[in-house]
Amino acid sequence: MNSQEILNKLPYSKPFLFVDEISKIDENGVIGSYTLHEDSFFYKGHFKDHPVTPGVILTEVMAQIGLVCLGIYLLNDGFNSSSSIALTSTNIEFLKAVYPNEKVIVTSEKIYFRFGKLKCKVCMVNQEGVAVCTGDIAGMLIQNSKKNE
Template sequence: MSGDMNEDVNNENKVIKPLTAEQVLALVPQQKPFRFIDEIISMDEEHIVGRYTYKQDESFYAGHFPGQPVTPGVILLETMAQTGVVAYGLYLLSLKLEASQLDQWLTLFSDAEVEFSRTVLPGETVTITAKKVFWRRMKLKAEVEMHNEQGELVTSCVISGMGVAKAQ
């Protein structure tokens, strides 16, 4: 092995270089206006940390609630799923497959147990941290927390998703 700290070996003893944060973001299938990851701050085999700022003009604020907009809980959950299952799953998958094979997989949300603690208003930035509970047979389960800029817990969940091969 070359000694590069970013390399890993898969089951066939091929050297696989894990994806960078930029490469993971490029592979996340959700796009504007439904992408809720601005950046990936760090990631490794045990965790991922991402960040998102809810824009003042996000479409869902118009009706939730007029005059006093609050980010819908389902959007907070989607934000946590995009970082803690989709992006993190792509990274973990990149430790097993060559980069050219990654676009053959789609991550599907399977379940979540969520607890909401605070509201998130337009313009607020949140940090999402996911820690792996398990990753096997293309299924990822993670404990995810979202904190606001003051470091206060906004919401937490245990969330799962699984990779499925795209139809050819």
């Protein structure tokens, strides 16, 4: 499965899609990037006149790239339109502010993938290569089922 196929399977759309590119992916991890655009909805009112990216958005960027993209890759054909990967836990340390129009790069290393649960060590760096947040993220595969009535 290539990067574009993974991006096409992501269960998100704008304005809640936080993956621009996957530059590397294999069974052990993923590297991807996203640029935080100044007109994004979450900057309006978040530190008036001096917008800063909320930590929950940085966590979501790391989860979409570092957990969901990797999970789709690992599941390959086992991930379909009725599948999703639900976040189960995070332990993130925020080290530096991220501002509008910054590009961030997320590196994720698989800690384990078993019984439908994926746990990863993630690190986000800014354009200068300085770590802005780091930690662990875990999630599990959910098979959505719709009953015919």
